[in-house]
Amino acid sequence: MKRNRIIAAIATAAILISACGGSGNGTTSGEESGGRSATADGIKDGGTLYVLTFQEGASNLDPQRVYTGAELGAYGSTYARTLTSYVPAAGKDGAGVEPDMATDLGTHSDDLKTWSFTLRDGVTWEDGTDVTCGDIAYGISRTFAAEVTAGEGPMYATTYLDIPEGDSDFGSAYPGPWLATADQQALFDKAVACDGKTITFSLKVPVADFAYTVSLLAFGPVPKAQDTADQYALKPFSNGPFKIESYEPGKEMVMVRNENWNPESDPVRKPHVDKIIWQYGLDEAVIDERMLADSGDDKNAIVYGGIQAENLQTVFGDDSLKDRRTDGFDGFVSYTMFNNETVNCIEVRQAIWLGLDREALRTAAGGPFTGEFAKSFVAPLLATDYAPAKLVDGLNEDGTPNLEAAKAALEKAKTSCPDVYAKATGDGLRFDHPDSDAWKKNIAIWIDSMKAVGVTIIDNPIEPSKYYATINGDRGDIMRSGWAADWANASTVIPELFGKGGGFNYTNNESDPNFAAFDEKVQSAKAETDRAKQATLWKELNQTIIDNVWAIPGSATKSQNLVGSNVRLGYQWLPFGWYNLGAIGLAG
Amino acid sequence: MEPVDTRDDSMDSAGLSPWQLGMRRFRKGRLGVIAFWVVFFFVFVAIFAPIIVRLLNVDPYALDRNSINDFGLPKGPLGSMSWNHPLGVEPGTGRDILGRLIYGTRISLLIGAVGTLLSTGVGVILGMVAGLRRGWIDSFISRIGDVALAFPSLLLIIALANPMTQRLESWGVPRGNTAKLTYILAILTIFGWVYMARLVRGQVLSLRERDFVEAARSFGAGTCHLVFKQLLPNLWPQIIIFVAMSLPGYVALEATLSFLGVGLQAPTASWGIMLGDSVRYYRTDTAYLFIPGGALLLLVLGFNLLADGLRDAFDPRSDRQQL
Numbered sequence: 051m052k053r054n055r056i057i058a059a060i061a062t063a064a065i066l067i068s069a070c071g072g073s074g075n076g077t078t079s080g081e082e083s084g085g086r087s088a089t090a091d092g093i094k095d096g097g098t099l100y101v102l103t104f105q106e107g108a109s110n111l112d113p114q115r116v117y118t119g120a121e122l123g124a125y126g127s128t129y130a131r132t133l134t135s136y137v138p139a140a141g142k143d144g145a146g147v148e149p150d151m152a153t154d155l156g157t158h159s160d161d162l163k164t165w166s167f168t169l170r171d172g173v174t175w176e177d178g179t180d181v182t183c184g185d186i187a188y189g190i191s192r193t194f195a196a197e198v199t200a201g202e203g204p205m206y207a208t209t210y211l212d213i214p215e216g217d218s219d220f221g222s223a224y225p226g227p228w229l230a231t232a233d234q235q236a237l238f239d240k241a242v243a244c245d246g247k248t249i250t251f252s253l254k255v256p257v258a259d260f261a262y263t264v265s266l267l268a269f270g271p272v273p274k275a276q277d278t279a280d281q282y283a284l285k286p287f288s289n290g291p292f293k294i295e296s297y298e299p300g301k302e303m304v305m306v307r308n309e310n311w312n313p314e315s316d317p318v319r320k321p322h323v324d325k326i327i328w329q330y331g332l333d334e335a336v337i338d339e340r341m342l343a344d345s346g347d348d349k350n351a352i353v354y355g356g357i358q359a360e361n362l363q364t365v366f367g368d369d370s371l372k373d374r375r376t377d378g379f380d381g382f383v384s385y386t387m388f389n390n391e392t393v394n395c396i397e398v399r400q401a402i403w404l405g406l407d408r409e410a411l412r413t414a415a416g417g418p419f420t421g422e423f424a425k426s427f428v429a430p431l432l433a434t435d436y437a438p439a440k441l442v443d444g445l446n447e448d449g450t451p452n453l454e455a456a457k458a459a460l461e462k463a464k465t466s467c468p469d470v471y472a473k474a475t476g477d478g479l480r481f482d483h484p485d486s487d488a489w490k491k492n493i494a495i496w497i498d499s500m501k502a503v504g505v506t507i508i509d510n511p512i513e514p515s516k517y518y519a520t521i522n523g524d525r526g527d528i529m530r531s532g533w534a535a536d537w538a539n540a541s542t543v544i545p546e547l548f549g550k551g552g553g554f555n556y557t558n559n560e561s562d563p564n565f566a567a568f569d570e571k572v573q574s575a576k577a578e579t580d581r582a583k584q585a586t587l588w589k590e591l592n593q594t595i596i597d598n599v600w601a602i603p604g605s606a607t608k609s610q611n612l613v614g615s616n617v618r619l620g621y622q623w624l625p626f627g628w629y630n631l632g633a634i635g636l637a638g
Numbered sequence: 639m640e641p642v643d644t645r646d647d648s649m650d651s652a653g654l655s656p657w658q659l660g661m662r663r664f665r666k667g668r669l670g671v672i673a674f675w676v677v678f679f680f681v682f683v684a685i686f687a688p689i690i691v692r693l694l695n696v697d698p699y700a701l702d703r704n705s706i707n708d709f710g711l712p713k714g715p716l717g718s719m720s721w722n723h724p725l726g727v728e729p730g731t732g733r734d735i736l737g738r739l740i741y742g743t744r745i746s747l748l749i750g751a752v753g754t755l756l757s758t759g760v761g762v763i764l765g766m767v768a769g770l771r772r773g774w775i776d777s778f779i780s781r782i783g784d785v786a787l788a789f790p791s792l793l794l795i796i797a798l799a800n801p802m803t804q805r806l807e808s809w810g811v812p813r814g815n816t817a818k819l820t821y822i823l824a825i826l827t828i829f830g831w832v833y834m835a836r837l838v839r840g841q842v843l844s845l846r847e848r849d850f851v852e853a854a855r856s857f858g859a860g861t862c863h864l865v866f867k868q869l870l871p872n873l874w875p876q877i878i879i880f881v882a883m884s885l886p887g888y889v890a891l892e893a894t895l896s897f898l899g900v901g902l903q904a905p906t907a908s909w910g911i912m913l914g915d916s917v918r919y920y921r922t923d924t925a926y927l928f929i930p931g932g933a934l935l936l937l938v939l940g941f942n943l944l945a946d947g948l949r950d951a952f953d954p955r956s957d958r959q960q961l
Contacts, residue, residue, distance in 0.1 A: 335917075335918065335920070335921075338921075339921070358918065359709075359710065360710075360711070360729065360918050360919050360921070360922050360923075361921065361922065362709050363707070363709040363711050363922060364921065364922060407701075409703070410701055410703055410731070413703065413706060413708065413710045413730070414710055414730040414731055415710070415730075416709055416710050417707075417708040417709045417710050418708055419709070485899070485903070487914075487915070487918070490903075490905070490911065490915070491728075491730045491731050491905075491915075493905060494699065494701070494731060494733070494905035495701060495731065497905060498699065498700070498701055508813070508814075509814060509903065509905070510813070510814075511903050513800055
């Protein structure tokens with residue numbers, strides 16, 4: 051799962067692996083890749099690269115606990131090597147994986163349940179010692195330790211590895227390396243076995259794209275001797291071209307070159323700069339101001355957090371910035387959930403969808419630059435599983451409301467479900483949303499366009515940091531959300547958001563009579579090993595959700611960035627929705 | 639101060655109450671009168687906001703997609719000022735800024751007026767009790783006041799905003815702005831009564847020893863008579879000056895709280911919400927920033943000058959050159 055940055059106020063972006071083939075969407079000009087700033091024009095090795103961000107610090111530096119798209123890419127390209135890595139390239143090429151610490155993309159058994167990788171020679175830690183197979187196994191084992199990793203990182207290790215279920219915090223029989231008894235440790239060592247330089251994974255489910263799984267930093271190594279448990283997040287040990295010299299949350303982090311990194315052992319990373327300085331806690335408006343001014347060290351700066359919507363016109367209306375700006379999908383789909391238990395009337399839900407002024411909502415966010423109207427809960431970048439669904443009859447393509455159709459639907463609800471009709475047109479439906487600047491305006495648009503339909507909206511703003519915790523217990527009638535797949539598979543979207551027991555299913559759709567058949571199909575799609583068949587199932591399931599209007603797809607969102615004029619190779623790295631930090635070089 | 643001032647000007651002041659005397663002097667100060675009309679204007683606008691908005695045809699809640707471009711920014715210069723939108727439109731939604739400003743006046747003055755009224759009321763009562771009863775009651779009230787003053791009130795207001803609003807909602811106060819308003823007013827009263835109470839207490843302590851009070855008492859006057867007939871008439875001028883001086887503070891506080899995000903919630907139009915929103919657009923829509931800020935400046939300045947004028951008029955010892 052990944053949270054939307056607008057909600058979490060953390061710039062998260064998705065890991066998307068799109069099997070090539072155009073999605074037919076989005077700007078695909080040179081602009082998307084950032085013009086001259088994306089090329090290697092005139093790079094001179096050396097210099098200091100600055101990263102300006104509003105964040106108070108790294109979301110986490112501990113490899114087993116990083117789960118923010120942009121940061122996964124940034125740390126993976128600098129200090130945390132993994133068995134496989136995404137291809138360091140702009141555009142769709144960047145969505146594939148290639149061997150990193152491993153010699154190849156792994157070999158697997160016929161049933162896709164046993165995977166093994168062989169380590170390269172010459173892969174070393176920042177103190178010059180070799181990265182061993184044991185370090186990788188130890189690193190992965192940390193995921194199971196709830197008391198240290200707190201479930202902050204991806205949990206694929208616990209769901210995939212063939213370890214019996216048990217009563218430790220994540221439902222596994224193995225409680226992580228700190229609390230494990232010898233017997234429990236043996237269970238893990240069986241699932242992740244080391245034989246010299248070869249590491250073998252035994253899985254309890256067939257996983258066709260396990261080579262992608264091990265590119266997650268959570269499947270990366272940690273040297274046991276250096277492990278400081280929860281303090282490891284303050285100073286992780288590097289095995290990449292950069293190491294962390296100092297890290298002070300709220301102020302800055304300095305990454306310097308790691309002399310013990312051996313370039314021959316690393317086919318992926320081609321570092322250019324000597325030093326990377328992250329400046330934390332800057333005001334967003336100040337960041338935009340500094341980037342536009344482009345003076346002094348800011349010529350060597352990039353931004354983590356994107357351009358503010360109110361400055362998009364300035365940035366994209368000025369052709370002199372053409373070489374410095376990027377624009378592309380960030381992998382998120384924003385959407386509006388219904389509480390299908392309280393709004394158990396499809397006509398009312400249809401009326402709301404038809405009458406909603408989606409165009410005004412998008413304009414309030416900053417216009418078409420911020421995203422395209424979504425036709426699926428699966429992002430277009432997930433090309434294999436994406437198909438534009440057939441939306442509700444009468445919905446206007448341009449996002450403007452179709453009042454006639456909306457009123458007609460509401461009229462039908464009067465007879466088909468009088469209770470919900472009375473509530474919607476009388477007392478009103480409670481709309482839960484995070485109390486952010488953007489939503490102060492969005493809710494006005496919601497109230498206004500629903501008034502035109504005849505539906506009353508009760509505004510219920512919730513403190514942004516407590517939003518999901520709140521709706522997990524106390525759900526309104528309508529709730530907003532956003533999601534990005536962290537996998538090349540809609541299995542990280544549809545079951546999570548709409549399936550039974552989905553970790554983030556707030557829609558109460560179990561009460562819908564169509565749910566049983568839907569969930570049965572979700573379960574069979576999850577177990578389908580034929581990827582093409584599985585993709586068909588996901589597309590059909592997405593259509594079912596849309597037909598039942600359990601939720602309204604909003605926008606497939608985009609993000610924009612601006613780099614300093616000396617920055618080169620600042621391309622938007624597709625899997626992470628941000629730059630390939632370690633590859634950036636400086637000109638002049 | 640003298641209960642009845644007889645030293646003043648050549649005019650025939652015999653038989654005039656301190657209030658009438660003060661008003662006569664106030665009318666002579668030009669700045670004070672101008673300030674009064676500025677304040678009157680805002681109060682008028684606040685009271686008749688719905689009618690004014692309809693007459694000017696500026697709906698504060700209607701979205702106008704046509705006056706903003708694809709980026710959500712106002713199309714025309716100066717935040718898209720035009721005959722339809724005299725002060726331009728809000729970025730993102732195209733709502734009319736003049737209409738929102740007019741409705742915002744209501745919120746600002748409501749909080750200012752009710753907040754002042756409550757804290758003054760509580761302050762006068764407690765100050766009176768402390769001054770008249772003296773003894774342990776006086777000490778008790780004074781110590782509570784000291785404690786209230788010692789609190790870092792703004793910090794507390796911000797920190798308690800969410801939990802207290804939720805608590806109020808769970809006690810049956812309607813959700814949303816009603817609960818938020820109740821909270822803000824309650825906390826303004828809790829921290830705001832002390833200055834008024836101290837002022838009244840001091841005055842009562844001195845007045846109660848005066849001959850006219852002693853005389854009334856010797857005739858067997860009860861507490862009610864003392865309070866309403868003897869003490870209050872001599873306290874009104876101070877109370878009015880105090881009210882005029884603390885009102886702008888409360889108006890500005892509403893803006894501060896909304897700006898910090900603990901005030902009222904959108905889509906209600908409030909100056910603080912507008913200010914907070916406009917700051918983001920200082921580069922792309924500078925005019926927007928100056929409108930709520932300018933209105934706030936004008937209103938607060940108006941109240942301050944009005945208070946100054948009143949003080950000059952009612953406190954003869956302030957020997958200031960009248961403008």
